Amino acid sequence: MTVAEAAGALGLEVLTGQPNLGKTITGACVSDLLSYVMGSAKAGNLWITIQVHPNVVGVGELLDLAAIVVADGQDPETATLENARQHGVTIMKSRDTAFVVAGRLYALGVT
Numbered sequence: 001m002t003v004a005e006a007a008g009a010l011g012l013e014v015l016t017g018q019p020n021l022g023k024t025i026t027g028a029c030v031s032d033l034l035s036y037v038m039g040s041a042k043a044g045n046l047w048i049t050i051q052v053h054p055n056v057v058g059v060g061e062l063l064d065l066a067a068i069v070v071a072d073g074q075d076p077e078t079a080t081l082e083n084a085r086q087h088g089v090t091i092m093k094s095r096d097t098a099f100v101v102a103g104r105l106y107a108l109g110v111t
Helices: 003-010 036-039 054-065 076-087 098-108
Strands: 013-016 027-030 043-050 067-070 091-093
Touching: 003 098, 013 076, 027 098, 036 054, 043 054, 043 098, 054 067, 054 076, 054 091, 076 091
Parallel strands: 027 043, 043 067, 067 091
Antiparallel strands: 013 091
């Protein structure tokens, strides 16, 4: 499944990184602890979090994540979005909780 397909299926709002929507999602990681994500997520994963500060972009770039999904209707900080645009990191937004986003992704075959 591509990032674009996931965005469409889950009704995600794409905030940054539109050129990366063709990336293939290889799995998912759900956590709000950046150090946990850095030790557990793999390249190509979709990261689901409620964190909205600029450091999420660094983690996304470092791990070459497919995209970051900010859940629970949280709005990323302006600096986060600017940083994501500069570094080519895709950030999407969901009004659903992280639990719901993860469950729906799992139902779509993302493990």
